Amino acid sequence: xxxxxxxxxxxxxxxxxxxxxxxxxxxxxxxxxxxxxxxxxxxxxxxxxxxxxxxxxxxxxxxxxxxxxxxxxxxxxxxxxxxxxxxxxxxxxxxxxxxxxxxxxxxxxxxxxxxxxxxxxxxxxxxxxxxxxxxxxxxxxxxxxxxxxxxxxxxxxxxxxxxxxxxxxxxxxxxxxxxxxxxxxxxxxxxxxxxxxxxxxxxxxxxxxxxxxxxxxxxxxxxxxxxxxxxxxxxxxxxxxxxxxxxx
Amino acid sequence: xxxxxxxxxxxxxxxxxxxxxxxxxxxxxxxxxxxxxxxxxxxxxxxxxxxxxxxxxxxxxxxxxxxxxxxxxxxxxxxxxxxxxxxxxxxxxxxxxxxxxxxxxxxxxxxxxxxxxxxxxxxxxxxxxxxxxxxxxxxxxxxxxxxxxxxxxxxxxxxxxxxxxxxxxxxxxxxxxxxxxxxxxxxxxxxxxxxxxxxxxxxxxxxxxxxxxxxxxxxxxxxxxxxxxxxxxxxxxxxxxx
Amino acid sequence: xxxxxxxxxxxxxxxxxxxxxxxxxxxxxxxxxxxxxxxxxxxxxxxxxxxxxxxxxxxxxxxxxxxxxxxxxxxxxxxxxxxxxxxxxxxxxxxxxxxxxxxxxxxxxxxxxxxxxxxxxxxxxxxxxxxxxxxxxxxxxxxxxxxxxxxxxxxxxxxxxxxxxxxxxxxxxxxxxxxxxxxxxxxxxxxxxxxxxxxxxxxxxxxxxxxxxxxxxxxxxxxxxxxxxxxxxxxxxxxxxxxxxxxxxxxxxxxxxxxxxxxxxxxxxxxxxxxxxx
Numbered sequence: 127x128x129x130x131x132x133x134x135x136x137x138x139x140x141x142x143x144x145x146x147x148x149x150x151x152x153x154x155x156x157x158x159x160x161x162x163x164x165x166x167x168x169x170x171x172x173x174x175x176x177x178x179x180x181x182x183x184x185x186x187x188x189x190x191x192x193x194x195x196x197x198x199x200x201x202x203x204x205x206x207x208x209x210x211x212x213x214x215x216x217x218x219x220x221x222x223x224x225x226x227x228x229x230x231x232x233x234x235x236x237x238x239x240x241x242x243x244x245x246x247x248x249x250x251x252x253x254x255x256x257x258x259x260x261x262x263x264x265x266x267x268x269x270x271x272x273x274x275x276x277x278x279x280x281x282x283x284x285x286x287x288x289x290x291x292x293x294x295x296x297x298x299x300x301x302x303x304x305x306x307x308x309x310x311x312x313x314x315x316x317x318x319x320x321x322x323x324x325x326x327x328x329x330x331x332x333x334x335x336x337x338x339x340x341x342x343x344x345x346x347x348x349x350x351x352x353x354x355x356x357x358x359x360x361x362x363x364x365x366x367x368x369x370x371x372x373x374x
Numbered sequence: 375x376x377x378x379x380x381x382x383x384x385x386x387x388x389x390x391x392x393x394x395x396x397x398x399x400x401x402x403x404x405x406x407x408x409x410x411x412x413x414x415x416x417x418x419x420x421x422x423x424x425x426x427x428x429x430x431x432x433x434x435x436x437x438x439x440x441x442x443x444x445x446x447x448x449x450x451x452x453x454x455x456x457x458x459x460x461x462x463x464x465x466x467x468x469x470x471x472x473x474x475x476x477x478x479x480x481x482x483x484x485x486x487x488x489x490x491x492x493x494x495x496x497x498x499x500x501x502x503x504x505x506x507x508x509x510x511x512x513x514x515x516x517x518x519x520x521x522x523x524x525x526x527x528x529x530x531x532x533x534x535x536x537x538x539x540x541x542x543x544x545x546x547x548x549x550x551x552x553x554x555x556x557x558x559x560x561x562x563x564x565x566x567x568x569x570x571x572x573x574x575x576x577x578x579x580x581x582x583x584x585x586x587x588x589x590x591x592x593x594x595x596x597x598x599x600x601x602x603x604x605x606x607x608x609x610x611x612x613x614x615x616x
Numbered sequence: 617x618x619x620x621x622x623x624x625x626x627x628x629x630x631x632x633x634x635x636x637x638x639x640x641x642x643x644x645x646x647x648x649x650x651x652x653x654x655x656x657x658x659x660x661x662x663x664x665x666x667x668x669x670x671x672x673x674x675x676x677x678x679x680x681x682x683x684x685x686x687x688x689x690x691x692x693x694x695x696x697x698x699x700x701x702x703x704x705x706x707x708x709x710x711x712x713x714x715x716x717x718x719x720x721x722x723x724x725x726x727x728x729x730x731x732x733x734x735x736x737x738x739x740x741x742x743x744x745x746x747x748x749x750x751x752x753x754x755x756x757x758x759x760x761x762x763x764x765x766x767x768x769x770x771x772x773x774x775x776x777x778x779x780x781x782x783x784x785x786x787x788x789x790x791x792x793x794x795x796x797x798x799x800x801x802x803x804x805x806x807x808x809x810x811x812x813x814x815x816x817x818x819x820x821x822x823x824x825x826x827x828x829x830x831x832x833x834x835x836x837x838x839x840x841x842x843x844x845x846x847x848x849x850x851x852x853x854x855x856x857x858x859x860x861x862x863x864x865x866x867x868x869x870x871x872x873x874x875x876x877x878x879x880x881x882x883x884x885x886x887x888x889x890x891x892x893x894x
Contacts, residue, residue, distance in 0.1 A: 140607050141485075141522050142530035142567040160487070160529060168567065170487055170527035172607055191611055193525025194412070194431055196491075222431040222494040264442055264492045290525065347611060439619065446620045469723045475618035476720045477856075480840075483620065484862045497617075558735075560855065570862035574842065576855035578735050582876060585852050589865060 135177040136349065139169035145186070155188030174347050191347060195221040195289035195319040197261040202276075204284065204317035205269065207252045213239040215248055217256070217269060220289065220319045225267035227256060232271055253279045255315060255323070275315075282313075282325040285336055287343040289320035294346045295339060302342065302352050309359045310335045334362045380555050382540040389552065391420075395545040398535070398595055403515070403606035405523050413524025415606075417516035420549055421506035426516035428524040431494035439495070445488040446495045449479035451513060453502040459550065474510050475500075481514050481534065481563040481573035487527040496526060507553040511535050514563050514573065519603050523610070531603050532572055533596045534563035537588040539580065544588055546595045558584070562592045566600040618720055623836060631837050635823045644834055645674070649827040650874065652770075652882065657778050657889050666801075667783035667808075671775035674831060675765035677709075680757065680775035682783050686746065686797050687754035697744025697752045701730040703759040703772065710764040725769055726759065728856050729776055732814050732845035736853035739780060740809035746797055747790060755783075755808075766832040769843050773816040774886060781890040783808035812848040815882045817875040819844075821861050826871060828878055842871050846879025 139145065145159065145167045153159065159167040169175075169188075176187040197203070197219065205225060209216035215232075217225040229237050229244045237244075248254065254277060259270040271277045287295070295316055296303045307314055312326035312335050322339060326332035338359050345351060363369045382390055389395070399420030408414035411427035418424075434440035451474040455463050478500060486496065498521070500513040511534035518532040538548040539558040553559055558578025564571050580588065634644055641649055653674035662668040665681040687698055703726035705713045718726070733739060744753040757779070759772050787803035790796075820830045820838040830838060840861025845854030852872070857863070863871065 138608055138611055140531070140604050141528040142565070143604075144567065158527065160527075168529065170529065171525050172522050172611065190525055192413075192523065193527075222433055222491060224433060263490075266493075441620065441622065444620070448617045448619045450617045469727060472618075472720050473724045473727050476724060479618045479620070480858065480860060483860045488620070565862065568862075569864055571857065571864070571868060572862050574855055574857040574863075574868070576845075576852060577731050578853070579847070580852045582850075582852065582872060585872060586869065589868065593865070 136347075137175050137177075138347075139173050139175055141168075141170055141172065143169045145169065145175070147186075148184075150182055151184040151186060153186045153188065155186075155190075158188045158190055189293070189347075190290045192288060193290050195219070197221055197223060197225070197258045197267045198318070199258050199261055201258045201318035202255065202316075203258060203269075203319040204253065204255055204279070204315070204321035204323055205319075207248050207250050207254070210245050210248070210250060213244065215244070217254070219267065219269075220286070220321060221267070223261070223263070223267050225256075225258075225269045227254075227269040227271070231259075231269075232277075248278060253284070255279055255317070279323060282315075282323045283332060285322045285324060285339055287320050287322065287339060289318070291343045291346040292316060292318055292320055294342050294351065295322065297352055302355070305352055305356055306335065306338060306359075309356060309363075310338070330366055330368060334359060334366070337362065382552055382555060383543050383545075387543075389540070389545060391549060393545075395543050396591060396594065398547045398598060399549065401599060401602055403519060403602055405519055405606050405610045411520070411524075413520040413522070413526070415516045415520040415523060416503075417512045417519075419508045419512045419547060421504060422508050422512050422549075423502075423504040424509055424512040424516050425501045425503055426513060426520040427499045427501075428496065428517070428520040428526065430496035430524070431491040431526070432497075434493065434495040440493045443489060443492055445486075445491040445493075447479055447483050447486060447488060447498065448495060449475050449482070449498040449500070449517075451475045451478050451500040451502075451510065453505060453509065457502045457505045459505070477573060477575065478510060478514055478517065482517055482521065482532055484570070484572045485518070485528045485530055485532050485565055486521065487529065490527055496521075505550065507548045507550040508536050508561075511547075511561050511563070515599060515603065519607060522607055530565035530567045531600065532563050532565055533599045533603065534561060534573060535592055535595045535599060536561040537592045537595075539578065539584065539588075544584065544591055546591055558588075560588055560592070562589070562596075564593065564596050566596055626833075626837055630833075634834055634837055635825075638822055638825045638827060638834075643827065643829075644831060647829075649825065650878070652829045652878075653831075655774060655885065655889065657775075659778075659782060659893050666786065667779045669775055669779045669782070670762075671771060671778060673767060673771040673774070673829070675763060676767060676771045677761075677763040678768070678771045678775040679760045679762050680772070680779040682779050683756040683758075684783070684785060685754045685756065686751055686799065689745070689749065689752040694749035695742060695745040695752070697739075697741040698754040699730070699734060699739060699741060699757065700754065701726045701733070701757045701759070701776075703729070703761070705761045705764070708763075709761045713761075713764075722761075724856070724858070725772055728769060728816070728843060728845070728854065729757075729759070729773055732773065732816060732854040733776070733780075736814045736845070736847045736851070737811050738777075738814045738847070740811050743809045744785075746788070747795060750795065751790075751797055753785065764832055766830045766835040767818060770816050770818050770829065773814070773845070774882070777813060777815060777886060778890050780808060781810055781813070781886075782893045813883045813886060814845055814847045814853055815879055815886065816843050816845045816854070817878045817882070818842070819871045819874055821863065821867075826867070826874065828874065842868070844872065844875030844879070846875055846883070848883055850876060850880065852876075
């Protein structure tokens with residue numbers, strides 16, 4: 127089993143539903159709750175709440191079912207260049223907040239804006255993999271490409287899903303993502319902003335991967351999803367004659 | 375004045391459409407009916423049918439309208455040109471529509487945690503498809519679930535209903551004919567879990583005692599509609615799970 | 617589209633200072649929180665109008681004027697006069713008002729006043745018929761906000777009521793054969809028939825406190841307000857909640873009590889101020 131088996135309870139909450147917390151309960155995703163008084167919180171979005179119990183400790187995980195991508199420092203995102211200025215690029219990252227990538231970050235310190243046109247490095251329409259270096263809601267987003275594997279993307283295809291479902295595509299301890307890559311033999315780069323880059327050995331496999339990702343998106347709130355998706359991929363591969371049916 | 379002579383409450387206490395005074399019309403709520411909008415809903419109060427669509431939070435265009443400390447909420451209430459009985463309604467915004475756009479925005483805005491998204495915009499479009507009384511109240515009920523459908527953080531849902539007075543009797547959820555001939559029409563919107571009133575208007579005459587009774591009557595009906603809203607939201611997200 | 621308004625930036629210490637004064641039961645200008653500012657009315661400021669008043673409520677100034685014209689009745693009320701209310705915030709009234717057609721605030725203001733007068737039947741429109749089914753008096757009530765210092769709705773309603781209560785219908789004659797109506801504005805025929813006085817009482821919520829008649833500075837920190845229209849016979853003839861604030865049921869009941877009490881008081885005052893005006 128890829129899924130955690132400690133999940134005792136899963137419930138759907140709607141804005142205005144109240145949740146009682148005691149001292150033995152920890153919460154992941156407190157930003158989606160509103161504190162009414164000492165022990166009562168209210169859900170602010172439509173979300174699933176997973177309740178895990180270990181000994182006398184309770185752990186709640188609030189997973190919103192919909193919503194725009196809100197940048198977080200350290201997140202990896204896939205962006206598109208929408209504007210170029212003298213010394214920076216404006217990048218659309220599928221969020222209410224657009225991002226900026228400074229030329230010195232991409233090109234290096236010795237870049238001189240008076241002699242060089244940065245368009246020859248990145249131009250409008252180019253796609254890149256980057257990391258959120260800074261984010262402050264009232265100021266905006268600053269990106270960096272200073273990390274392994276980041277930078278301009280020149281090949282592969284893009285899939286877009288609801289950003290809040292990205293966590294399910296990755297899965298607990300990357301379980302879902304590892305299974306997907308293993309089963310489809312595609313390279314998969316997941317942007318936290320809902321964009322996924324695929325590099326697949328064949329068009330058939332790419333198609334199956336896209337179907338699988340869309341299925342994760344639409345069934346994100348169900349239990350035992352990794353197994354279900356694995357079966358789905360195997361079935362699709364059999365249907366397309368890529369493998370013969372295996373007995374599990 | 376002479377219109378008030380129309381008999382709106384029969385001898386047996388029933389209204390022209392057979393309802394009892396505290397009875398709502400059949401209410402239908404459908405969520406997520408548009409593909410492009412971030413959130414959407416259609417709400418029917420009897421023959422009144424209102425569509426609400428929500429976009430956002432998104433970048434503010436034009437840029438100078440953005441607010442440094444919270445999201446700007448923009449709301450437009452509109453009646454489609456064929457939505458009214460009788461003559462076609464001109465598509466130009468009427469004074470009534472301009473006022474109601476503001477009233478609806480102010481009914482919803484207290485529920486939206488707009489301080490979580492400074493420098494963004496949340497747009498709410500309320501389109502009346504068919505009007506038979508209670509378009510603003512159905513519009514608020516629809517917009518609230520459309521906001522929740524868009525994943526916009528809210529303190530609570532918002533529910534609205536009208537209470538009115540017909541031939542001296544207090545009734546809820548007036549239909550078009552009742553609305554036109556009522557002695558009073560009082561639309562009200564509440565965040566039900568918090569018990570906070572976000573909209574209150576009165577068009578007509580009420581004594582202080584009537585007003586108190588009308589408030590209680592409204593709360594009762596609002597709780598019923600609140601359950602329908604929650605049920606509709608649950609239905610949308612639980613259908614895949616079987 | 618109706619958008620979240622850009623509010624005046626109030627320095628935080630100013631906000632707490634205002635709240636502090638109010639918590640002690642006073643307005644910033646040292647009135648009790650349940651007291652109105654002084655009301656001052658100047659009549660006949662625009663002699664070409666059939667009635668005109670300049671109303672001052674503290675520093676808030678409203679100009680209201682009435683023009684009577686001969687018009688056609690609506691088919692569903694052939695013997696009733698017509699009431700049309702308009703309001704405009706002129707750019708001179710505040711640095712934030714811009715020229716142009718009335719915005720949502722001005723439209724809302726006009727519609728609150730229109731509804732309060734209409735629903736309460738404050739004006740006896742049924743006595744404004746000239747030729748049954750053909751000609752009636754059209755009553756144009758135009759409100760201009762000249763200077764803003766809070767509580768525009770109450771001030772505008774007072775100005776409107778004062779203007780209406782001192783309106784005279786001009787002398788007119790109907791030519792029985794042609795049906796043409798001749799109006800002689802230099803002579804008066806009768807006062808505009810008023811059934812009952814109506815005023816509005818707007819209660820603003822500042823922090824958790826309820827106050828009446830805030831000045832502009834106080835209004836800027838109020839989360840919201842409720843306007844109750846109160847008639848002479850102690851009925852509620854209109855309500856409008858405005859702004860982003862919310863009210864609990866208990867608060868609404870409290871607000872209603874305040875409105876009924878204050879309404880009565882202001883109606884008496886207004887009656888005194890409009891008495892003996894020709």
